[in-house]
Amino acid sequence: MEKSLIINGISKSFKEVKVFNRFSLSFPKGKTTCVLGPSGCGKTTLLRIIAGIILPDKGNIDDFQNKTFSFVFQExxxxxxxxxxxxxxxxxxxxxxxxxxxxxxxxxxxxxxxxxxxxxxxxxxxxxxxxxxxxxxxxxxxxDVILLDEPFKGLDHLLKQQLMENVHAILSDDPRTVIYVTHDPEEAAIFGNKIFLLSEKPVKVIGEFEQNGPSHSTGHFINQELVNRIKEKLLIVP
Incomplete structure (x- = not known):
């Protein structure tokens, strides 16, 4: 499978806190990859490294120089x-x-x-x-790449559902490479063609899931089996 972005062995620390230590990840082109992890684990830092807002201490991102990015923040x-x-x-x-x-x-x-x-x-x-x-x-x-940093956080349920419907429509018409950070298993199951589960710092991948076919449902259907598998994995991994 052709890769849009490949993160190769990045390390990043802030003072004494090591966020990433030789961390690697790949994102398929033209698909939505969801990155799921606990609050404060380093998900937003990962997006900022991908976008070139901050630099890793070590490692690199293949094909980074040739990509342009859009960003949707929590605010x-x-x-x-x-x-x-x-x-x-x-x-x-x-x-x-x-x-x-x-x-x-x-x-x-x-x-x-x-x-x-x-x-x-x-x-x-x-x-x-x-x-x-x-x-x-x-x-x-x-x-080339759209970065979403918990874009539905803080919205009430009705507004969230309406906005998710809008995003489904956009992604169906314009299937670009999307990297979507969240801590919500249901959001990951709805949007993610590929889903990575991250640990606390220093970050490592503790689970990986993939859905065949379009993940962008109408918003009325959630792959509950996948949601349960994600939740189970998060619970059993220390």
Whole structure:
């Protein structure tokens, strides 16, 4: 299988805390890989290393230099002085022809059901609505890899389900390489073509699962057998 990203033996410490020690992982191209682990184990640090925001102390990421990245954080990180449409358009400058930017903005606002709020400022939108704009911004950018850092954290159940439906639709239409960090086994089972379970620091892989076929369901079906296997693995591994 062709690999989009391969992490080769990375090590990373912060002062006396060793987060990664010769850690390796591979991510299949055009698929969604979920990285599941306890809070504070180093999942966000892993995404930041992949994106080049921070550097590992040792090791490397193959094909890293030739990739572009989009990022959806736990918080929306929208610029408050720009409207929803302007926040999306900002990342498209110099990336798309000027005469296609407005069409791209409209297309992605429709994908997340936010076309009626294009000219609203972030303070006029709810938390769930702002996060939808974050997804539209990330997927509108013509990146090779999309990094999702617990993007549904803190949303109530109904908003979470609605936003997950939107993301399913986007991934079905635009199957890019996605690396999705979460601590929720159900999210991993819904989204992940491949799922890695991580330990506490120093991080190691303690479990690996793979789903054949599309993982992006309608949101109404969850592979409960897989959820149970993930939970069982997390419980039996110290």
């Amino acid at each position: 929306d990180r929208l610029l408050p002085w720009l409207t929803a449409a302007e926040n999306i358009g900002l990342v498209l400058k110099n990336k798309l022809p000027n005469d296609t930017i407005n069409d791209a903005i409209d297309e992605h606002l429709k994908l997340v059901k936010m076309q009626d709020y294009a000219h609203y400022y972030p303070h006029q939108l709810s938390g769930g609505m702002r996060q939808r704009i974050s997804f539209a911004r990330a997927f509108s950018f013509p990146s």
